[in-house]
Amino acid sequence: MNESRKYKTKKQVSEPTLKRLPGYLYFLEQQKEEGVLNISAPTIGKKLSCDPTQVVKDLSVTGIKGKPRVGYNTYELIHALEEFLGFNRINEAFLVGAGNLGSALMAYQEHQELGLKIIAAFDTDEVKIGKSVGGIHILDYNKLFTLSGRLNVKIGILTTPNNVAQDVAEDMVNCGVRAIWNFTSANLDLPEDVIVQTTSMSSYAAVLLRRLNDSDK
Amino acid sequence: MNESRKYKTKKQVSEPTLKRLPGYLYFLEQQKEEGVLNISAPTIGKKLSCDPTQVVKDLSVTGIKGKPRVGYNTYELIHALEEFLGFNRINEAFLVGAGNLGSALMAYQEHQELGLKIIAAFDTDEVKIGKSVGGIHILDYNKLFTLSGRLNVKIGILTTPNNVAQDVAEDMVNCGVRAIWNFTSANLDLPEDVIVQTTSMSSYAAVLLRRLNDSDK
DNA sequence: TAGATTGTTAATCGATTAACAATC
DNA sequence: TAGATTGTTAATCGATTAACAATC
Incomplete structure (x- = not known):
């Protein structure tokens, strides 16, 4: 099995999840503007009215790890989402x-x-x-x-x-x-x-x- | 329980189904133009690349009954879909x-x-x-x-x-x-x-x- | 009649939600 | 330490698909 084959087997992300990701990204960029350095899944979920567990699961596709009681690093998460979605490429x-x-x-x-x-x-x-x-x-x-x-x-x-x-x-x-x-x-x-x-x-x-x-x- | 309450309990149509209905309507209108009087779920499914059983189930929300071996009356189905979707109202x-x-x-x-x-x-x-x-x-x-x-x-x-x-x-x-x-x-x-x-x-x-x-x- | 298609009921599949241990 | 939050695993929920009897 060559390199290109291996990559094909990477975790498939479901379409509902994929559709929610840009919403997280938009909200996180707003928060960054306001100087928020860390943000938790419950906070995101409340604003976008969706389940905190779902937010955690959705964000896990980026590979970014959050810290219990603290949440995720806003900047890191934004960067990872842009990377994952391909929004930073042209x-x-x-x-x-x-x-x-x-x-x-x-x-x-x-x-x-x-x-x-x-x-x-x-x-x-x-x-x-x-x-x-x-x-x-x-x-x-x-x-x-x-x-x-x-x-x-x-x-x-x-x-x-x-x-x-x-x-x-x-x-x-x-x-x-x-x-x-x-x-x-x-x-x-x-x-x-x-x-x-x-x-x-x-x-x-x-x-x-x-x-x-x-x-x- | 008054009249308005009773209506609220009418069968809820799922969002995926609802989103597919305009696609059926568009295809049916094309078929009507071409003089097709009856159309079966497998025919629709083949064109829109979705499961015939699903087409049958989706179309059932309109209340229109099809005939085995024949399919649905094109005109009747178009009318019922427009009615159901509210596309014939302004x-x-x-x-x-x-x-x-x-x-x-x-x-x-x-x-x-x-x-x-x-x-x-x-x-x-x-x-x-x-x-x-x-x-x-x-x-x-x-x-x-x-x-x-x-x-x-x-x-x-x-x-x-x-x-x-x-x-x-x-x-x-x-x-x-x-x-x-x-x-x-x-x-x-x-x-x-x-x-x-x-x-x-x-x-x-x-x-x-x-x-x-x-x-x- | 034979066979394709409807329409319904059951099985499968996948996504969401809940539960809970780990941890900062 | 105590408690909120992550992250994972299990349960639930709902949609799709399969099976099959009814029927034209």
Whole structure:
């Protein structure tokens, strides 16, 4: 068994845990600003309204050890979370579909805190091509292929209309993209090894509306 | 026990199920377009890559009965899903924070398919006040209070900077908002009965980056 | 009729929560 | 020392998956 195989067997972190980690990170950064040097799981749990045991378990994925009666070192924990999540690295991404949502993501400065950096955007609309949003140039979609040969971009952000999503996703994969952040409603049919992370606004709307209607009756 | 109490005990639908329902709805609408009159759970499951048994169970929440060997009536199922999700009603919403993400949501026509209609947006930035995005007027934040008295809006969309999110959320609640769709990273501390649905971009980025890094090794 | 699919009930799986010993 | 908190192991809870009878 070679080195690369060994790493593959490292502890898999569950998706619910993974989704909670950025919340901890944000809160810890606030606390650091306020000069808090040590912080306990119960304190975090109270603020983010989740179980202290769960906080302990979640934070254990970083490998940071806390001290009983004291808690965790704030700075150490922040650093370890950023490292674990990859937020301190710069992960370059292409964006295709510079419409409303696409432009918002481009302008959304917070993305740089995520270690996710959109280095180029593509569109087929001639009105948009040549313009810039949030400092990112919008290029002719045809240039995706020539550009991806030179750059080694692994992440694609898909904010096109639904009806072209499948085709664009396939193009992305052919250009070397290994993970797609999908904001469309399309059900992408791609090779097994391509990572697809779908963020469906309608799923959230569904949960919100249903809860609201439930509480009415 | 009065009528309103009785309804509260109706079958609670789990959040994972709820989140899958809009995906079924989108696929079914595509199928209807193509003239498909009946559709089976295995067919749906294959396309959306999930277990047929799960599809059956999920769809059962609508109350629609399928026929063995035939499947479900496409039209009936679409109608029942829309009804169940509340997507065929118009649920009015306020939006506060007409920045990048806020503007994207305003322009995002798809929202009308969600039965979620933004009827007014608010901001404190004088440059934005008076302008329109996606046909929605951006009003002075101070007008939130006077306007909410006349309108009976239950849903608030929160797309402000993190540092004012708590204050704005409290204002929304004081204006009669019962459910908040929170796009900020802030940990909102609100009365128990207020429904908060947080959509955290960083949670998705975390899952995406982690999966990508896992697959590298 | 034969066989695919529904719909329900049971088994499995995984995440959350509880319990508790270790320790600072 | 006393007691709060960590960190681990066990119990619970809920969702997914499997099994299977009913049925069109």
